[in-house]
Amino acid sequence: MLRIFLPLYLLLFVFSFYSNDLFDQLLLMMSPEAIVDDTVNDLSGAFYMVEEVLRLTPPDQWPEKLEKMSSANIPVKLVSSQALELSEPGLTTLEQGGIWIADIEHDIALKAFDTEGRIIQIGPIDTTDMYEDSVFITFFGGSGVLVICVVLWTLTVQRRIRHLAQATQKLGQGELTVRASEAGHLRVSDLNHNFNTMAERIQQLIESHKHLSNAVSHELRTPISRIKFELDYAQDLDDVQELQKSLNSIAEDINELEDLVSEALTYARFERSGLKLDYESQVLDSWLQQWSQQIKLPHDNITLTLVSGLSDSLGSSSKAATLVQPGPYRAQTHQISQRVQIQTSQVPQSMEVEFHPSSIKRALDNLVLNACRYADYQVQVSFEVLDGSVSILVDDDGPGIPEQDRATLFDPFVRADKSRSKLTGGFGLGLAIVKQIVLRHQGQVEVTDSPLGGARFKLSWPRQQSR
Numbered sequence: 001m002l003r004i005f006l007p008l009y010l011l012l013f014v015f016s017f018y019s020n021d022l023f024d025q026l027l028l029m030m031s032p033e034a035i036v037d038d039t040v041n042d043l044s045g046a047f048y049m050v051e052e053v054l055r056l057t058p059p060d061q062w063p064e065k066l067e068k069m070s071s072a073n074i075p076v077k078l079v080s081s082q083a084l085e086l087s088e089p090g091l092t093t094l095e096q097g098g099i100w101i102a103d104i105e106h107d108i109a110l111k112a113f114d115t116e117g118r119i120i121q122i123g124p125i126d127t128t129d130m131y132e133d134s135v136f137i138t139f140f141g142g143s144g145v146l147v148i149c150v151v152l153w154t155l156t157v158q159r160r161i162r163h164l165a166q167a168t169q170k171l172g173q174g175e176l177t178v179r180a181s182e183a184g185h186l187r188v189s190d191l192n193h194n195f196n197t198m199a200e201r202i203q204q205l206i207e208s209h210k211h212l213s214n215a216v217s218h219e220l221r222t223p224i225s226r227i228k229f230e231l232d233y234a235q236d237l238d239d240v241q242e243l244q245k246s247l248n249s250i251a252e253d254i255n256e257l258e259d260l261v262s263e264a265l266t267y268a269r270f271e272r273s274g275l276k277l278d279y280e281s282q283v284l285d286s287w288l289q290q291w292s293q294q295i296k297l298p299h300d301n302i303t304l305t306l307v308s309g310l311s312d313s314l315g316s317s318s319k320a321a322t323l324v325q326p327g328p329y330r331a332q333t334h335q336i337s338q339r340v341q342i343q344t345s346q347v348p349q350s351m352e353v354e355f356h357p358s359s360i361k362r363a364l365d366n367l368v369l370n371a372c373r374y375a376d377y378q379v380q381v382s383f384e385v386l387d388g389s390v391s392i393l394v395d396d397d398g399p400g401i402p403e404q405d406r407a408t409l410f411d412p413f414v415r416a417d418k419s420r421s422k423l424t425g426g427f428g429l430g431l432a433i434v435k436q437i438v439l440r441h442q443g444q445v446e447v448t449d450s451p452l453g454g455a456r457f458k459l460s461w462p463r464q465q466s467r
Contacts, residue, residue, distance in 0.1 A: 036101050036104060039101055039104070039107060039109065040099045040101065040109070043099060043109045043122055044099065046076075046122055047099060047109075047111045047120060047122065049069075050066075050069060050076055050120050050122075051111075051113065051120065053065055053069065054066075054078075054113065054120075062078065066078065072126075073125065073126040074122065074123070074125050074126075075121075075122070075123065075124075076120070076121070076122050077120075077121050078113065078118050078119065078120060078121070079118070079119050079121050080117055080118065080119070081094075081112075081117040081118075081119055082117065084102070084110070084119065086100075086102070086110075090102065090110070094110060094111070094112040094119065095112070097111075097112065098111070099111045103123070103124065106123060106124035106125070107123045107124060107125035108121065108122075108123035108124050108125075109121070109122045109123055156185075157188070159186070160185075160186050160187065160188045161188060163180065163181065163186045164180050164188055164191060164192060164195060167179065167180040167195065167199075168195070171199055171202070176199070176202065176203040176206060176207075177203065178199065179195075179196045179199060179200075180192040180195045180196055180199075182196070208271065208412075211412065211413075212264065212267070212268065212412055212413075215412060215413035215428075216260070216264050218413075219260055219413065220257065220260065223253040223254075223256045223257050223260075224253075224257075226249070226253050227250050227253045227254070230246050230247075230249050230250045230253070231250070233246055234246040234247065234250075263429040263430070263433070264429065266362075266429075266433055267412055267429050267432055267433050267436065270359075270433060270436035270437055270440060271436050275440065277356040277359060277440050277441075278356065279354045279355060279356055279441075279465045280354065280355070280356070280357055281352045281353070281354050282352065282353060282354075282355065282357060283351065283352055284351045284352070284353050284383060284385070284390065285351070287357065288383065291361055291364065294361075295365060295368065296365070351385055352463075353385070353390045353463050354462075354463060354464050354465045355390075355441055355461065355465070356437075356440070356441070359437045359440065359441075360392075360437065360441075362433065362437060363433070363434040363437040363438065363459060364381070364392060364394075364459075366430040366431070366433060366434050367381075367392075367394040367434060367457050367459075368381060368394060369430075370430055370431070371394050371395075371396040371398070371454075371455070371457070372396075374396060374398035374399065374454065374455075375396035375397055375398045375454060376396075376397050376398055376454075377397055378396065378397045378452060379394070379395065379396045379397075380393075380394075380395045380396075380452060381393070381394050381395075382395070385463065388462060388463055388464070389443075389460055389461065389462050389463060390460070390461060390462075390463055391458055391459065391460040392458070392459040392460075393456060393457070393458050393459075394456070394457045394458075395450040395451065395452045395454065395455075395456045396450060396452060396454040396455060397450070397452040397453045397454045398453075398454035398455065399454065400449060400450070400453070400454045400455045401447055401455045406447050409431055409447060410431050410432055410434070410435040410445065411432060412428065412429055412432040413428040413429065413432075414428050414431075414432075415428040434457075434459070438459050438460075438461055441461035441462075441465065442461060442462055442465065442466060443459065443460050443461025443462070444459075444460055444461075445457065445458065445459050445460075446458050
């Protein structure tokens with residue numbers, strides 16, 4: 001960490017010793033004319049006084065007068081023009097009676113005194129030792145205080161960065177629970193909070209992938225074990241019909257494996273943080289009618305038709321779809337008759353909502369088919385638009401979902417029905433996919449008790465998506 005701030009420390013050290021000379025040189029480079037004019041104005045009065053004194057004094061007394069007018073740091077003397085190496089501009093200025101700054105750095109000024117080539121020279125102007133000592137103490141004392149303040153500040157920043165670097169190193173070594181302190185004495189602007197957000201996201205992704213991998217491997221064991229059993233069983237079969245049954249069972253298991261892989265890939269795709277959905281603005285009523293016509297029902301004897309005024313409970317202006325099932329759908333010992341009501345009451349026909357059609361269709365299909373699996377007689381789907389948001393409610397009259405199971409119901413490979421077979425089906429990914437889809441729409445999904453007596457699943461998201 002010291003290597004990061006070492007250049008700053010060296011720069012401060014050099015600045016403390018050379019800043020005064022550096023400023024002078026920069027000033028000379030940037031505004032030489034202004035400095036010359038200022039020096040000329042400062043010395044004009046001194047030249048006038050020297051000229052007047054010399055004119056009123058006999059020439060043999062000039063050396064004495066010049067010595068009296070001189071001081072240790074501001075010498076005044078008469079020099080011959082032949083002793084000076086003057087430039088053409090300097091000679092011109094002196095001939096015109098002006099003041100010529102021969103050396104701007106040391107403040108040496110010249111002015112012609114008479115026609116005999118004598119020139120008054122003031123300078124080089126210097127400062128007394130006491131003044132220089134005072135300037136030195138003041139400047140370097142102030143610079144020292146500044147350097148100490150900067151060093152203390154950089155040490156504080158260095159401690160904060162070291163803390164963040166240690167947290168980053170631990171995270172890189174696999175300590176996914178490490179977090180940077182957001183206390184004021186260790187916080188580096190928003191870096192600590194952003195690091196914690198990143199670490200939290202990384203931890204969730206890795207844990208989710210581990211859970212998904214473990215769950216997929218666990219789910220694969222059951223159909224693979226059945227396939228191995230069926231293969232061992234089929235090898236000893238001589239009866240063609242029994243062999244065909246065994247092969248059909250193997251084919252079902254293979255289809256189950258394909259469905260599992262497809263569901264897992266779908267879940268992983270929606271869980272990926274970089275996924276971008278192309279939202280479309282759809283008229284809710286029209287899209288609902290198209291969906292009700294395109295939904296793939298799980299039984300050949302199930303029909304779905306759009307009717308008006310299906311039930312008084314739907315309202316006189318409602319549109320609904322009825323699902324009639326004369327044969328068994330759920331894995332039960334008795335036949336049931338189910339109906340699915342698609343209710344769009346209270347939704348204006350011209351109401352437009354932004355969403356990703358194929359994703360919402362997938363979520364709605366999952367909820368409706370899942371509700372059909374557990375309903376006794378009735379499943380109802382209703383749509384609401386309220387306060388800038390749209391909601392889809394799926395109700396059934398089944399056994400419902402216990403409250404203690406609702407918190408984890410939308411996690412991958414979690415089932416409300418702990419027992420699963422070929423008849424009941426499902427991998428526990430359907431509701432997890434529904435949750436990821438609605439999260440991609442900046443919405444939420446929740447499960448509560450249904451007025452029909454079973455479970456109610458509610459999907460909600462804003463009518464207009466932020467991009």
